[in-house]
Amino acid sequence: MIPVEHVLILSAILFTIGVGGVILRRNAIVVFMCVELMLNAVNLAFVGFAYGMHSMTGVVFVFFVLVVAAAEAVVGLAIMLQIFRNKGTLNIDEINLLKW
Amino acid sequence: MLVVFYILALLTVAGALSLLLVRNPVYCALSLVGSFFSMAGIFILLGQEFVAAIQILIYAGAIMVLFLFVIMLLNLRSTEPLALKITLPKTVGLAVTAGILAQLTSVFSSPLAKLGPLGDYPPERLAKEGAVQIVGDLLFNRYVLPFEVISVLLMVAVMGAVLLAKRRLPAPPHPSAPLKEGP
Numbered sequence: 048m049i050p051v052e053h054v055l056i057l058s059a060i061l062f063t064i065g066v067g068g069v070i071l072r073r074n075a076i077v078v079f080m081c082v083e084l085m086l087n088a089v090n091l092a093f094v095g096f097a098y099g100m101h102s103m104t105g106v107v108f109v110f111f112v113l114v115v116a117a118a119e120a121v122v123g124l125a126i127m128l129q130i131f132r133n134k135g136t137l138n139i140d141e142i143n144l145l146k147w
Numbered sequence: 148m149l150v151v152f153y154i155l156a157l158l159t160v161a162g163a164l165s166l167l168l169v170r171n172p173v174y175c176a177l178s179l180v181g182s183f184f185s186m187a188g189i190f191i192l193l194g195q196e197f198v199a200a201i202q203i204l205i206y207a208g209a210i211m212v213l214f215l216f217v218i219m220l221l222n223l224r225s226t227e228p229l230a231l232k233i234t235l236p237k238t239v240g241l242a243v244t245a246g247i248l249a250q251l252t253s254v255f256s257s258p259l260a261k262l263g264p265l266g267d268y269p270p271e272r273l274a275k276e277g278a279v280q281i282v283g284d285l286l287f288n289r290y291v292l293p294f295e296v297i298s299v300l301l302m303v304a305v306m307g308a309v310l311l312a313k314r315r316l317p318a319p320p321h322p323s324a325p326l327k328e329g330p
Binding site: 058111 | 148149152156159160163164166167172175176179182183186189190192193194195197198201202205206209210213214217218220221223237240241243244247248251252255256260261262263264265266267268269270273278281282285286290293297300301303304305307308311312
């Protein structure tokens with residue numbers, strides 16, 4: 048029997064690593080992968096709560112999160128392709144057209 | 148079983164950390180795939196084999212292959228400086244990250260997170276009816292509206308990706324340009 052708290056703490060650690068990657072990394076694709084990691088950490092929390100509460104709603108929500116992650120990956124990567132075509136870089140320090 | 152969980156948790160965190168620390172984007176993607184695989188193992192330990200299967204098929208299979216395709220298509224060189232130099236934005240970022248970890252941990256270990264077995268799907272029922280059947284039943288009866296909405300979202304995402312990935316869009320007419328067809 049796995050304690051639910053440990054699953055939740057693991058999910059918190061993974062989410063934090065994802066946040067750290069988004070803040071610290073400069074490559075846009077790696078930032079994107081960190082966002083995927085954060086979504087996955089949320090999935091883990093959903094499954095952990097479903098396991099602890101003997102409920103299946105969390106598992107259904109995992110599917111929704113999965114679809115949103117897939118849609119986000121597709122659109123985001125297409126945007127990155129366009130940015131690379133126009134600017135020739137994916138370093139997010141150099142993509143600062145909207146920066147005041 | 149607990150030992151297996153800790154080993155898989157360690158592997159997951161190790162994969163995530165190497166995503167954070169490795170410079171080459173291809174290695175980043177591969178370490179993330181490893182992290183997803185160990186997380187699928189954790190899902191199996193928690194009794195959700197179906198979630199583990201779609202985790203491997205969709206995340207590790209489809210989405211990460213898409214990432215690898217884009218990385219190799221763009222032929223990205225790792226021009227990113229090594230993450231060892233300490234700058235002010237990095238320090239602030241690490242502090243914010245540590246704050247988020249502290250807050251999440253305190254929330255997850257508070258009594259509010261200990262809800263107890265309130266739901267009506269104990270493991271025995273899960274084993275008898277099968278998780279796939281229960282999930283399908285919930286998805287198509289109770290959550291049918293979110294299911295339809297999410298299908299519209301998926302369609303919009305596909306259309307947006309096609310539109311964005313086209314080589315060149317025709318320029319839209321300028322707002323002040325006169326219309327071609329009069330009444």
